[in-house]
Amino acid sequence: MTFIRAYLRASTKEQDAGRAREDLEAFCRERGLTIAATYEENESGASLHRPELFRLLKDSKPGDILLTEQVDRLSRLSDKDWDQLKREIKDREVKVVALDLPTSHMMMKTEDAFTGRMFDAINGMLLDMLAAIARKDYDDRRRRQAQGIAKAKAEGRMKGRPEDAGRNEAIMDMLRKGQSWNTIVRATNCSRSTLAKLAKRLEGTEAAAG
Template identity: 70%
Template structure:
């Protein structure tokens, strides 16, 4: 049984590695080995997350997907959450979250009865926390939209300021034929940001 740590932040400006030390401490306390760590800056509301699915592709039966909080794994709609749950179930990957103590039993040896009982409890709790995370996401988006609408009406809204220096650097890396993965590691930018820059810079695709 190996541990695969998953660290996610929603935007390029956020530090996706913030909880790394906590995950490592959790594993060390239980004598677990973190085989690999997967880091990405993508919205938890998106199912299409390259690093998450690379983790699932790498995982073997019985491996642990270790996260800080359930919302790091999912802010998905109900349909997308069920798709991800099915993927986890088919690959027999166990989810352990620091904010879900009942999931910690999956990180320790147990008899068949105890394992099945806690698997059922954790499945229910994961569904509940994933639904709460989605509601929180929808509520924040609604409040943000309301705030922006008010600011626009009052002539105060300017939108997000572009990081021109970083984006110019990404464009230069793309022209130099660097891979998107290399660019992500060098800049911390999301694949969505790299794709946007590649699309708008004609000289890259010409």
């Protein structure tokens, strides 16, 4: 039996990885099909560190379908990493179907062997093309962002984030009370580098007071 496995991804924890769930479910309903399992994660598409994607592939049997909203949900990878992911997909004999790739929709149907191989070849070529476009878009955005930051610094417009004085004072109070760094990080969600700066500031304050 062929299973349809939906893959949902967003880049950051602030984004809703499940946003496209309804679109994928509607796509299957229109074809009289049902999604058997859903895999959702918040990871960068430019990284192969995708635990849920690889869990999906590990769970899959030959002929299963990996269904995703857009090809860029699957890959904004470099050529090398994309080749590695493609090999994994091919070795598992998983069919990739993306809502933004109409030719892939034919993979949902049972075809004779020749037709299936033809669609597989066409789909693979278009997947490569869209993955390359997605990566270029990622690289372009990163380059524009870096240029914008460099320009802002050169013009003296970039001052960094304003300090959260209330939170930082609370953190220093926790340090005064002898709470561990791990406890403070878990309670405030601050970075260890921020914590180190505040600890150093507290030492300076206490030294001056002494």
